[in-house]
Amino acid sequence: MSGPEPVEGRFRGLLEAAPDAMVIVDGTGTIRLVNAQTETLFGYRRQELFGRPVEMLIPDRFRPQHAAHRDGYTATRQVRPMGAGLELHGLRKDGTEFPVEISLSPLETADGLLVSAAVRDVSERKAAEERFRGLLEAAPDAMVIVDDAGAIKLVNAQTEALFGYRRDELFDRPVEVLIPHRFHAHHTWHRDGYATTRQVRPMGAGLQLHGLRKDGTEFPVEISLSPLETADGLLVSAAVRDVSERKAAEARINELAALVESSQDAILAKTLDGRITYWNAAAQRLYGYTSEEAIGQHVSMMAPPERKDEIILLLERLWQGEKIEHFETLCLTSTGTMLDVDVTLWPTRGSDGTVIGACAIVRDISDRKRAEAELTALYQQQKHIALTLQRSLMGTPPAIPGLAAASRYRPATQGAGVGGDWFDLIPLGADRVGVLIGDVMGRGLEAASVMGQLRSAAHALAKTGMQPRQLMQALDAVVADLDVPDQLVTCCYLVIAPDAGSVTLCSAGHLPILVASPGDGAHRLPAPVNAPLGVGDILYQQSIAAIPPGATLVLYTDGLVETPGSDIENQIDKLNTALDDAFRRTRDLEDAADHVLATLLPDAEGHDDDVTLLLARLPAAPLNTARVELLATASAVSAGRSFVVDTITDWNCAHKIDDTRLLVSEVLTNAVQHAEGPLVLHVRQTATHLTVEISDLSPHLPLPRPAAEDDESGRGLILVDALADGWGVRPDERGKTTWFTLRLRA
Numbered sequence: 001m002s003g004p005e006p007v008e009g010r011f012r013g014l015l016e017a018a019p020d021a022m023v024i025v026d027g028t029g030t031i032r033l034v035n036a037q038t039e040t041l042f043g044y045r046r047q048e049l050f051g052r053p054v055e056m057l058i059p060d061r062f063r064p065q066h067a068a069h070r071d072g073y074t075a076t077r078q079v080r081p082m083g084a085g086l087e088l089h090g091l092r093k094d095g096t097e098f099p100v101e102i103s104l105s106p107l108e109t110a111d112g113l114l115v116s117a118a119v120r121d122v123s124e125r126k127a128a129e130e131r132f133r134g135l136l137e138a139a140p141d142a143m144v145i146v147d148d149a150g151a152i153k154l155v156n157a158q159t160e161a162l163f164g165y166r167r168d169e170l171f172d173r174p175v176e177v178l179i180p181h182r183f184h185a186h187h188t189w190h191r192d193g194y195a196t197t198r199q200v201r202p203m204g205a206g207l208q209l210h211g212l213r214k215d216g217t218e219f220p221v222e223i224s225l226s227p228l229e230t231a232d233g234l235l236v237s238a239a240v241r242d243v244s245e246r247k248a249a250e251a252r253i254n255e256l257a258a259l260v261e262s263s264q265d266a267i268l269a270k271t272l273d274g275r276i277t278y279w280n281a282a283a284q285r286l287y288g289y290t291s292e293e294a295i296g297q298h299v300s301m302m303a304p305p306e307r308k309d310e311i312i313l314l315l316e317r318l319w320q321g322e323k324i325e326h327f328e329t330l331c332l333t334s335t336g337t338m339l340d341v342d343v344t345l346w347p348t349r350g351s352d353g354t355v356i357g358a359c360a361i362v363r364d365i366s367d368r369k370r371a372e373a374e375l376t377a378l379y380q381q382q383k384h385i386a387l388t389l390q391r392s393l394m395g396t397p398p399a400i401p402g403l404a405a406a407s408r409y410r411p412a413t414q415g416a417g418v419g420g421d422w423f424d425l426i427p428l429g430a431d432r433v434g435v436l437i438g439d440v441m442g443r444g445l446e447a448a449s450v451m452g453q454l455r456s457a458a459h460a461l462a463k464t465g466m467q468p469r470q471l472m473q474a475l476d477a478v479v480a481d482l483d484v485p486d487q488l489v490t491c492c493y494l495v496i497a498p499d500a501g502s503v504t505l506c507s508a509g510h511l512p513i514l515v516a517s518p519g520d521g522a523h524r525l526p527a528p529v530n531a532p533l534g535v536g537d538i539l540y541q542q543s544i545a546a547i548p549p550g551a552t553l554v555l556y557t558d559g560l561v562e563t564p565g566s567d568i569e570n571q572i573d574k575l576n577t578a579l580d581d582a583f584r585r586t587r588d589l590e591d592a593a594d595h596v597l598a599t600l601l602p603d604a605e606g607h608d609d610d611v612t613l614l615l616a617r618l619p620a621a622p623l624n625t626a627r628v629e630l631l632a633t634a635s636a637v638s639a640g641r642s643f644v645v646d647t648i649t650d651w652n653c654a655h656k657i658d659d660t661r662l663l664v665s666e667v668l669t670n671a672v673q674h675a676e677g678p679l680v681l682h683v684r685q686t687a688t689h690l691t692v693e694i695s696d697l698s699p700h701l702p703l704p705r706p707a708a709e710d711d712e713s714g715r716g717l718i719l720v721d722a723l724a725d726g727w728g729v730r731p732d733e734r735g736k737t738t739w740f741t742l743r744l745r746a
Contacts, residue, residue, distance in 0.1 A: 021119040025054045027112060029070050041121055043093035054117075059091045073115065077106040090119065099126045138461070138474055139481070140453040142240040146175045148233055157460070162242055164214035175238075180212045211240060220247045245392065265374075266362040269348070272319055272355065274299045274311065286341075286362060288334030302331045304338065318347045318358045328365065340365050392452075397425035401688065402619035403433050403496070406589035408597055410611040412559070419610035420447035420489075421557045422455045426462045429728040430691050430739040431498050431684075434462040435616055437510065437555040438491035450484060454533075458493070465730040468493040468506035469542040472530070476508070479534040489533040492555065498619045499684050499691075501549065506542040508533045511561065511568075514554035514576065515547060522554065522579040524572075549621045552589070554579060559609035560600055575600060589615045622684040624651050630668075632677025632696070640668045640681050644692065651685050656742050659723050664692060666716035667738050671696045676735070689725070690742045697735040 015022045015035040021042070024033040031049045039046055042057055049056075054070075055063045090100045099122050107114040133154075136143050142159040146152050152170045160167055163178055170177070176184045211221040220243050228235040266283035270276050276299060279291040287294070287302055300311045307330060317324060323346040331341045341362050347355040397407070405425060412419055420440025428434050436458055440447045457478045461471045471493050479489055492510040494503050505513065505525060509532030516522040528541035547553075554575075561571035578599040582592035593615055601611065626647045630636035644664045645657055653660075664681070671679050675696035682693040702717055720727050724740035 018118065021121075023049075023054065023057070023117045023119060024107070025115050025117070027115075029054045029067070032114060038119070041092075041119065042090065048093075057091055059089050059097050062089065073104060077113070090121070098123050135477070138457065138478060139239065140457050140478065142242075144170075144175065144178070144238045144240060145228070146236050146238070148236075150175050152177075153235065159240070162213075162240065163211065169214075178211055178240075180210050180218050183210065211242070219244050263374075264363075267359070268294075268299075268362070269357060269359045270299055271357050272315065274315055277357065278359075283362070286333070286339070287331065293334075304330055304332050314345060315358075318345060319355060321347050321355050323347065331362065397423065398427065400425055400427050400433055402431070402498075402686070404589055404617040404619075406593040406615045408593050408611070408613040410559070410597070410601070412609050419559075420451040421559070421610040421612040422451050423555065423612055423614045424455060424459055424462075425616070426459060428462065428465060428495065428730070429726050430693060430730070430737075430741065431619070431622075431686065431689070432730075433496045433616075435494045435496065435553065435555065435614070436462065436491070437557065437612065437614060438489055439510070439557040439610075439612075441488045441490075446484065450479075450482060450487060450489070453482065454478060454489060454491075458491075462493070465728065467542060467732070468495060468504055469540045472506045472508050472533070472540040472542075476533045476536065476538060476540070480536055487534050490558075491533055492527075494553065496547075496553075496616075496618060498549065499622050499625060499682075501546055501621060502544050503547045503553070504542055504544050506530065506540055508540065511556060511558060512572065514572075514579065516552040516554060516579045516583055517548055518550055518583070522576045522583075525553075547618055549618055552583070552592075552615055552617045555612075555614040555616070557610065557612040559611035560597075560613055562609070571600070589617060620686075622686050625682070625684040627680060627682040630677070630679045630681060632672050632675065632679055634672060636672055636677075636679055637665055637668045640664050640679075640694075643681060644683060647683050648685075648690065653685065653690055653744065656690055656744070659742055660690065660692065663720055663723055663740055663742075664694075666719050667692075667694050667740070670702055670716050671698075671738070674698065674700065674702065685744070688744055690744055691739060692741075693737050693739040695732075695735065695737040699731065699735055701729045701731065701736060702738060 012033075015024070015033065018035060018037065021038040021040075022033075022035045023031060023038055025031050031052050031054055034046045034049050038044075038049070042049075055066055058066050088100050088102055089097050091097055101120045101122050103118045105116045105118075107116055136145075136154065136156045139156060139158065142162040143154075143156045144152060144159055145154040151172050152175055153172075155167045155170055159165075159170070163170075176187055179187050209221050209223055210218050212218055222241045222243050224239045226237045226239075228237055261280050263280060263282050266286040267278070267280045268276055268283050269278035276294050276297055279289070279294040283294065284290055289297075300308050303311050310329065314324060314327070325344050327343045327345070329341060329343060331339050333339060342365050343360055343362050345358050345360045348357045348359055350356045397405075399405075403425070407423065409421065420438075420442060422436075422438050424434075424436040426434035426436065436455075438451070438454060438458070440451045440454070454475060458471065458475055461474050466474075472491065475489075475491060479487060488509075490508060490510040492505070492507040492513060494505045494513070496503055503525070505527045507513070507527045508530050513525040513527065514522050515525050525545055527543050527545075530540045531538045556575070558568070561575055562568050563571065575596065578596045579592070581599075582595040585595070586592060593613055596613060597611070626643075628640070628643050630639055641661050641664055644660055648654070648656060648660060668679065668681070671694055675698035677696065680693075680695040682695070684691050720740055725743045727738075727740035730737045730739065
């Protein structure tokens with residue numbers, strides 16, 4: 001073509017060497033010259049672009065505004081650098097859109113004003129930003145990101161829950177709004193110092209910190225800080241964790257330690273070779289030795305010469321793990337006085353269960369009965385604290401209407417009594433229920449802590465309606481982020497869909513889920529074999545199985561079936577048999593759960609691992625169901641309304657016609673305007689609710705937005721939220737489903 005030759009001859013070499021797509025247009029917006037990168041980026045040959053309006057490279061919805069912006073730029077003629085705060089999009093020849101950044105430069109030529117546009121595809125960067133936001137939302141702690149001036153730039157949902165603010169109330173406000181006023185001056189000084197040093201500060205770095213909620217209440221927190229160098233300058237990421245419960249537990253532990261130290265009984269600890277390692281004030285009063293004099297000495301110094309062999313025999317019994325209660329003997333004080341004492345000794349064990357030492361309580365015979373009561377109370381108190389912590393982390397699943405459930409949790413009777421089992425029942429709306437069970441390997445507070453974080457993360461992720469395999473993938477990332485070496489977690493997540501008579505299941509190395517059907521006995525639910533959480537680089541798979549109404553799902557942890565000296569497969573078969581026997585006797589789930597535990601764990605005090613059992617019976621099928629497929633055209637709205645009115649009239653639900661018709665109209669209109677067809681309208685009736693679902697092929701989730709008085713749209717989802725008893729959006733493999741429910745009776 002001859003038109004662009006004068007310009008092309010002048011700028012070709014420069015344009016072809018540019019790393020970005022270069023488009024040169026004249027004052028009317030006509031393309032005069034492009035480079036090879038433009039052909040690659042937009043999919044056109046350059047001959048197809050010469051002489052065409054530049055708007056052909058812009059999505060249709062932006063073209064009217066673009067002409068006005070182009071005319072304005074022709075008047076101002078300012079250089080605009082890349083990333084100048086505008087959200088811009090390009091349009092390829094194949095119709096696909098992609099985000100771009102554009103820098104503009106005016107070129108004064110003999111042929112008049114030309115404008116050079118350097119176009120850069122930022123799809124990967126935008127995707128990375130979205131992944132960052134997703135990771136931020138999946139974090140178990142409240143995350144607050146501020147700039148170097150202390151202004152809040154980003155928070156996650158956990159921050160909203162922890163501090164009571166909506167995120168739009170926090171954006172661009174100083175971070176001191178989350179800190180009690182008396183700390184503001186110190187915090188500003190510390191913040192300026194951190195901007196200089198920029199060191200990563202882990203959780204619990206020796207600082208006593210407090211947070212301030214919107215309602216004015218304060219609470220203790222731990223904060224980890226990480227500097228983030230960005231193109232916009234320094235950002236600081238703060239992970240905030242509420243440690244109210246832990247601080248209360250620490251205070252109680254300190255109280256218990258003070259109680260031991262202030263005890264009127266002599267309390268001492270020793271190694272297995274008899275060397276004293278702990279000596280309280282009462283021991284000093286009883287024996288006359290200070291702690292400095294006693295610690296490191298052999299316990300035989302407290303025995304008369306004729307009783308030293310007795311010490312050797314006692315140590316041998318302790319080595320074998322024997323507890324020696326109320327052993328009456330004579331002791332020798334520092335002044336040579338002989339005292340009649342009652343001694344209780346017990347071995348202490350390491351994390352692997354082996355005996356590593358012993359503790360002793362020594363008292364006068366006259367105080368023996370009082371000592372027994374105090375020791376029992378102290379032991380029960382410590383056990384109660386441990387179990388309360390574990391149960392609070394595990395949580396209590398809610399009762400879900402229509403879903404009968406029975407659960408049993410038995411803490412380990414050996415050791416700390418704190419473990420990593422958890423389960424959860426999660427109402428997902430539209431009669432669907434999520435069922436979750438998991439087991440963190442290991443024992444003690446670390447396992448319980450990991451369990452608590454995973455349970456909270458899993459519950460929050462499940463409420464988004466994501467598929468089981470997606471939830472498991474996200475939990476695997478959470479385990480990796482916890483940075484607990486060699487931590488493995490087995491977990492299983494199911495979504496019950498009573499209307500479809502199916503269960504969607506994803507298992508991460510967990511034990512098989514069992515199904516007990518009326519008249520058919522118990523059998524295993526088929527599921528893909530996936531690695532436990534924490535292995536990493538695993539693509540989790542899920543499966544869908546048909547489950548009849550009234551069938552009972554049986555979920556459990558390995559403490560129920562894994563016993564020393566027995567094959568776990570045989571124990572699972574034994575569990576199947578116990579379930580068959582239980583459901584032949586009764587339909588009551590509580591009775592069935594008791595029967596299973598009594599059969600598999602006849603010794604209630606003899607198990608050394610947590611035991612969790614959950615029975616969940618699927619609700620009855622809907623009373624009525626109807627569906628219709630509609631094209632995504634304006635006529636679908638009236639057709640959908642008519643279909644719903646006729647359907648629920650036949651179901652004797654005429655008193656709900658007005659609300660149902662209005663809500664269906666709003667949701668269908670939204671789908672027609674913003675989604676892709678075909679549309680599927682699904683209506684079902686249970687004994688208590690009327691549920692309407694509208695499915696489409698668009699992955700974009702609808703969001704309520706405020707509408708001005710003169711807006712013709714924007715009120716649909718607000719009406720749905722106001723009139724429906726419940727509503728939500730459920731993403732799936734093909735698109736999404738928007739649903740709402742109306743209560744038929746109390």
